[in-house]
Amino acid sequence: MATIFTHAILAGSLSQVAPKLEKKEKIRLIILLLTVSVIPDLDVLAFALHIPYEHPLGHRGFSHSIVFAFLMAMLASVIVIPKSEWFQLKWWWILFLIFLAGVSHGILDAMTTGGKGVGFFIPFDSSRYFFDWRPIKVSPFGTQFFTDRAWLILKTEIIIIWIPVLLATIAVRIARRLNKSSKAT
Numbered sequence: 001m002a003t004i005f006t007h008a009i010l011a012g013s014l015s016q017v018a019p020k021l022e023k024k025e026k027i028r029l030i031i032l033l034l035t036v037s038v039i040p041d042l043d044v045l046a047f048a049l050h051i052p053y054e055h056p057l058g059h060r061g062f063s064h065s066i067v068f069a070f071l072m073a074m075l076a077s078v079i080v081i082p083k084s085e086w087f088q089l090k091w092w093w094i095l096f097l098i099f100l101a102g103v104s105h106g107i108l109d110a111m112t113t114g115g116k117g118v119g120f121f122i123p124f125d126s127s128r129y130f131f132d133w134r135p136i137k138v139s140p141f142g143t144q145f146f147t148d149r150a151w152l153i154l155k156t157e158i159i160i161i162w163i164p165v166l167l168a169t170i171a172v173r174i175a176r177r178l179n180k181s182s183k184a185t
């Protein structure tokens, strides 16, 4: 995996392009975006259950797939939006954002230097995939992360993910403000 921080930052930033929501809904959305972005790595339990890495239920398997991201998005979107608004445009938009947050986990993992590839198409195809561009150093789990390597790992993620996300967030905010003031005049 990339570090948990990077998964969360990328997913959390998606809330910037959410439709207009009530405060409660927005908080629920942010919490769920962060949650779905890190849930896939609970599959490390597979190691404890002696499920091999390359098995469809192994690490970076089904839990990192597009189908799993969609299922998480279905479940999470009905938590964010009240039943009366399900299947309306706002709900679809939220579903899509949560889906992106889930898929972003596998995308970041497919850009890492270690482990095995990501099973994006499980259960239809159990192949594992990496992108050709793999600048992210694979992050160890748990307390092993807090070693000398931590800074080395974070440095690349800050440059290729955190800074672009920050710039995109600023750009969205400026665009929104300009839009608001042009409507006001």
Ligand SMILES: [Zn+2]
Pocket (backbone or CB within 6 Å): 001, 002, 040, 041, 060, 064, 105, 109
């Ligand atoms: Zn992962």
